[in-house]
Amino acid sequence: MAKTVTVGLIGAGFIGQMHSLTFKSAGATAWTPAITARLKTLAERDETLGREIAARYGWETWTADWRDIVTDPEIDLVINAGPNHLHKEPSIASARAGKHVFCEKPLAGTADEAFEIWQGVAGTGVNHLCAFTHRSIPALELARQMIDAGELGEIRHYRSRFLLNMLTPDAKLSWRFSRSKAGLGALGDLGSHHIDQARFLVGEIKRVGALTKTWSRDAAGQITDVNDDAFVCAAELENGATASFEASRVAGAHNLGGWIEVDGTERSIAFHMERLNELTIYEPGRGPRTQMITKEGHPYSDFWLPIGIQGQHPLGWNDCFVHQARHMLEAVALGNPVAPRATFEDGYRVAETVDAIARSAASGRFEEVRFRS
Numbered sequence: 001m002a003k004t005v006t007v008g009l010i011g012a013g014f015i016g017q018m019h020s021l022t023f024k025s026a027g028a029t030a031w032t033p034a035i036t037a038r039l040k041t042l043a044e045r046d047e048t049l050g051r052e053i054a055a056r057y058g059w060e061t062w063t064a065d066w067r068d069i070v071t072d073p074e075i076d077l078v079i080n081a082g083p084n085h086l087h088k089e090p091s092i093a094s095a096r097a098g099k100h101v102f103c104e105k106p107l108a109g110t111a112d113e114a115f116e117i118w119q120g121v122a123g124t125g126v127n128h129l130c131a132f133t134h135r136s137i138p139a140l141e142l143a144r145q146m147i148d149a150g151e152l153g154e155i156r157h158y159r160s161r162f163l164l165n166m167l168t169p170d171a172k173l174s175w176r177f178s179r180s181k182a183g184l185g186a187l188g189d190l191g192s193h194h195i196d197q198a199r200f201l202v203g204e205i206k207r208v209g210a211l212t213k214t215w216s217r218d219a220a221g222q223i224t225d226v227n228d229d230a231f232v233c234a235a236e237l238e239n240g241a242t243a244s245f246e247a248s249r250v251a252g253a254h255n256l257g258g259w260i261e262v263d264g265t266e267r268s269i270a271f272h273m274e275r276l277n278e279l280t281i282y283e284p285g286r287g288p289r290t291q292m293i294t295k296e297g298h299p300y301s302d303f304w305l306p307i308g309i310q311g312q313h314p315l316g317w318n319d320c321f322v323h324q325a326r327h328m329l330e331a332v333a334l335g336n337p338v339a340p341r342a343t344f345e346d347g348y349r350v351a352e353t354v355d356a357i358a359r360s361a362a363s364g365r366f367e368e369v370r371f372r373s
């Protein structure tokens with residue numbers, strides 16, 4: 001029988017629009033039962049944007065005040081797509097009001113704040129999902145299954161790079177560039193995705209040695225606490241594997257270059273975000289082969305239209321957000337566990353790792369990653 005989850009969304013910016021599109025789409029997938037997201041209230045402080053996005057995606061009402069969502073007894077699920085400094089208060093208030101919470105990444109600008117959010121929400125018993133969307137990319141889910149099944153042998157290395165350009169022609173900087181509003185820059189914004197993937201695929205990070213760089217200046221003079229533009233980090237994982245992370249938001253020629261590679265004693269695998277439907281598998285004596293992740297039996301192959309009748313069609317980034325939306329809706333409507341998608345505990349653990357990397361860049365020494373419980 002079809003089920004309905006009533007949703008409130010905070011923030012109608014870039015990713016709020018993505019969630020509007022993909023929570024709407026999640027009701028029309030092949031997974032059963034059908035779960036429809038009723039898009040009830042959109043909270044956006046910019047009235048023009050809020051009204052436009054509400055009309056475009058079919059939100060029933062717009063409000064400037066996110067507290068209207070928290071106090072609405074009809075709303076089951078709150079999507080927090082506000083800037084990082086807006087993640088804490090509405091997420092905790094929503095959970096205390098008995099609403100399930102889906103919050104954007106990074107969970108917070110610091111590990112202290114991320115811990116408060118995790119503790120504040122987990123204590124209420126509601127479901128919580130932190131939007132590390134890479135966990136819903138079919139090729140990376142297949143990579144995880146292969147690693148868990150031992151197909152790569154013992155894992156020796158994890159390697160990742162995330163390169164893009166966030167600079168605008170007018171050289172004005174957004175809230176993302178502000179340490180007080182966003183937390184860390186390339187490290188917190190981009191690095192957090194790949195740190196979570198290392199944890200998802202291989203395991204927890206034990207110690208880190210890093211370097212950060214900042215070149216950007218705000219032409220408008222508004223952002224005076226500019227955070228890091230780029231970082232590089234060498235790490236050791238708890239299972240003894242080595243890891244490396246690099247991210248830059250000032251790599252002007254890159255659209256969205258994301259590379260994730262894992263090497264084991266038996267096989268290696270490589271993923272590139274711009275070739276999202278593919279996993280390259282390296283086997284001794286055979287060299288690399290590229291596997292399209294669109295065949296029957298691959299992760300999410302049963303999610304969209306039946307596969308194989310008219311060929312195997314590729315998926316895109318938006319589709320991965322629909323996968324993620326469906327997992328959240330299933331947690332609310334069916335009581336399914338959020339894991340192995342990222343919970344707020346994962347959001348906290350990534351934030352603790354990000355803080356350790358920043359500490360290492362400041363101290364010039366390797367730093368241990370220590371978790372609170």
Ligand SMILES: NC(=O)c1ccc[n+]([C@@H]2O[C@H](COP(=O)([O-])OP(=O)(O)OC[C@H]3O[C@@H](n4cnc5c(N)ncnc54)[C@H](O)[C@@H]3O)[C@@H](O)[C@H]2O)c1
Binds near residue numbers: 014016106
């Ligand atoms: N999962 C991903 O891959 C991914 C991708 C991009 C962004 N994000 C995350 O999504 C979040 C938002 O990023 P974005 O790119 O959409 O930013 P954005 O600046 O485009 O949008 C944020 C919106 O929130 C609104 N807002 C600010 N304060 C508000 C308030 N008090 N009440 C209501 N609305 C308010 C702003 O007016 C703006 O429209 C960030 O945490 C970011 O890191 C995640």
